[in-house]
Amino acid sequence: KSTRNWIHSLLLYGTLLRNGPGLFSVGNTSYKHWFDGMALIHSFTFKDGDVFYRSKFLNSETYKKNIAANRIIVSEFGTMVHPDPCKNIFSKAFSYFMNAIPDFTDNNLINIIRYGEDYYASSEVNYINQIDPLTLETLGRTNYRNHIAINLATAHPHYDEEGTTYNMGTAIMNFGRPKYVIFKVPANATDKEKKKPALRKVELICSIPFHSTLYPSYFHSFGMTENYIIFVEQAFKLDILKLATAYFRDVNWGSCLKFDKDDITLIHLVNRKTGETVSTKYYADAFVVFHHINAYEEDDHVVFDLITYQDSNLYDMFYIHNMKQDVDKFIETNNEFSRPTCQRFVLPLNIDKEAPPDTNLVKLQDTTATAVLKQEGSIYCTPDTIFEGLELPGINYKFNSKKYRYFYGTRVDWSPYPSKIAKVDIATRIHQVWIEEECYPSEPVFVASPDAVEEDEGDISQRRVHCTYVLHHPPTIIL
Numbered sequence: 123k124s125t126r127n128w129i130h131s132l133l134l135y136g137t138l139l140r141n142g143p144g145l146f147s148v149g150n151t152s153y154k155h156w157f158d159g160m161a162l163i164h165s166f167t168f169k170d171g172d173v174f175y176r177s178k179f180l181n182s183e184t185y186k187k188n189i190a191a192n193r194i195i196v197s198e199f200g201t202m203v204h205p206d207p208c209k210n211i212f213s214k215a216f217s218y219f220m221n222a223i224p225d226f227t228d229n230n231l232i233n234i235i236r237y238g239e240d241y242y243a244s245s246e247v248n249y250i251n252q253i254d255p256l257t258l259e260t261l262g263r264t265n266y267r268n269h270i271a272i273n274l275a276t277a278h279p280h281y282d283e284e285g286t287t288y289n290m291g292t293a294i295m296n297f298g299r300p301k302y303v304i305f306k307v308p309a310n311a312t313d314k315e316k317k318k319p320a321l322r323k324v325e326l327i328c329s330i331p332f333h334s335t336l337y338p339s340y341f342h343s344f345g346m347t348e349n350y351i352i353f354v355e356q357a358f359k360l361d362i363l364k365l366a367t368a369y370f371r372d373v374n375w376g377s378c379l380k381f382d383k384d385d386i387t388l389i390h391l392v393n394r395k396t397g398e399t400v401s402t403k404y405y406a407d408a409f410v411v412f413h414h415i416n417a418y419e420e421d422d423h424v425v426f427d428l429i430t431y432q433d434s435n436l437y438d439m440f441y442i443h444n445m446k447q448d449v450d451k452f453i454e455t456n457n458e459f460s461r462p463t464c465q466r467f468v469l470p471l472n473i474d475k476e477a478p479p480d481t482n483l484v485k486l487q488d489t490t491a492t493a494v495l496k497q498e499g500s501i502y503c504t505p506d507t508i509f510e511g512l513e514l515p516g517i518n519y520k521f522n523s524k525k526y527r528y529f530y531g532t533r534v535d536w537s538p539y540p541s542k543i544a545k546v547d548i549a550t551r552i553h554q555v556w557i558e559e560e561c562y563p564s565e566p567v568f569v570a571s572p573d574a575v576e577e578d579e580g581d582i583s584q585r586r587v588h589c590t591y592v593l594h595h596p597p598t599i600i601l
Contacts, residue, residue, distance in 0.1 A: 134569060135168055137167045137255065139165050139241070139255055140165075140234070141231060141233055141243055142159075143158065143231050144177070145159055146158075148191075150193065151193045154200050154374070154443075157376075160184070160185055161180035161243055163178055164176075165256075176258060178257075178258040178259070181251075182229055183228050184229040196229070197227065200437075201374060202368065202375070226248060227245075228247070228263055230242070230247075232244060232246065233245075238287075238310065238323075244275075244277040246275065248273055248275065249265055250263070251264070252319070268321075270291070270326065271303065272291030272292060272293050273291070274291055275292075278342065280344075280523075286306050287306060290303065290351075290353065291305070300335060300362075301331050301332065302339075302341075302353065306327055306394075307321060307325070327392065328397040330353065330355075330392070333388055334359065336361070336362050337359040337360065338360050339354075339356050339358065339359055343414045345417035347424055348523050350424055351391075351392040352390070354387060355387065357387060358382075358434050359379070359380055361379075380434070383433075385408050386407065387406040389405065389469065389503065400471075403500040406503045411428050414427070415429065415515045416517050416526055417523065418525045419471075423484065424468070425466060427464060429463065429465075429512070430462070431461075435456075435459045439459060461534065464509040468492075468503070470501070473495070478495075479496060488549075491505055491506040492504045509546050511535070512531040512532065512534060512544055513534050514564070515530065516530045517530070518578070527547060527578075528546065528548070529548070530543065530565075531544055540563070541561065556582070
């Protein structure tokens with residue numbers, strides 16, 4: 123670290139919360155996928171130049187059931203569990219019947235999110251577990267469905283400057299016509315006595331019908347600008363019929379996701395203040411996306427950056443049997459997988475209907491992204507490639523929804539053990555790398571200096587793990 127950043131580390135006060143898989147075997151049973159492990163909550167408290175660490179397993183219903191049975195009895199993304207062979211035939215039949223409509227796990231291992239002043243361990247299902255951010259105790263489970271009609275929800279919400287939380291979910295079963303749902307929870311939603319969940323004050327912004335009724339798009343995150351929500355309805359889809367029959371067919375839920383390379387990617391713009399959807403049809407070629415980087419508005423354009431793939435093989439890479447391979451074998455097995463590519467899309471807001479077909483409507487001078495007007499009035503978008511080989515992005519969150527210049531992330535080489543952190547300058551397309559021998563960092567977290575003038579004035583924090591790499595998602599910082 124530079125002297126300046128080292129001084130910032132000494133003066134950093136607060137707590138960094140992280141979440142991720144921490145237990146992969148219970149009794150004689152083991153999970154098959156990295157995204158299945160039992161959630162372990164971590165906290166790093168910075169005070170007077172020291173760092174104090176604590177961790178605790180999320181005391182979810184899934185965790186309690188598995189530990190009590192001394193075996194894995196709740197199915198996860200990549201591990202399907204069947205009835206105990208000791209059960210009688212009637213119990214087995216009942217188990218199969220109940221799994222026709224999955225009641226998902228509450229093993230919330232992806233992120234820590236905030237609604238009002240309540241903190242929750244979250245994944246992408248209808249359950250979230252409230253935690254105490256100081257003691258890491260699990261306070262209780264909340265079901266989204268008791269407050270808003272969704273079956274699935276992202277673990278990557280956005281927060282505006284007032285503290286309002288914006289998020290998205292999917293309504294698949296038992297809620298009428300299938301749809302995507304965008305909602306928000308006000309900053310003041312927390313009950314003063316903390317006896318009622320902040321979600322009781324959830325507000326619906328809008329809903330968007332599926333492009334394919336039985337094949338909703340999978341989404342892990344979304345974009346937000348000052349005035350718009352950006353939802354990328356990608357061609358990486360969940361097959362609802364396969365999901366409903368997965369238990370009977372002895373396949374995991376992960377196998378119900380499929381990438382349709384011959385489909386298109388639809389880009390929806392929603393006014394986050396009025397809930398109205400922009401009527402213009404924006405679309406692009408098929409790609410897979412998990413993480414948005416940032417988005418903003420400039421001169422009547424919406425600009426958004428994300429990390430794309432040309433296939434959906436990333437999930438396969440993280441099956442445990444793949445990750446246990448030695449590095450050379452892992453590289454040989456996975457070197458044909460699509461690399462993560464940071465790309466910029468630009469959407470013109472004011473469409474000149476008099477422009478001739480095949481006109482590029484992007485007027486910004488600092489990008490090669492195009493938005494071409496087609497004969498029927500739709501807009502075909504092609505991206506500007508910013509950088510290749512980076513995942514788990516982070517920014518100075520004070521620049522979220524604003525024009526920005528820098529982002530940070532894990533530099534991806536063909537190894538199961540990421541060892542580098544990169545800082546990318548969008549303006550110059552130059553990147554810098556941090557690496558330390560025998561250290562395996564998770565994604566970086568930017569903490570701005572209190573008196574910062576420049577966007578990149580601050581400190582980069584990341585969990586450094588010797589000998590073992592633990593995959594975490596964007597953290598919560600309590601300052």
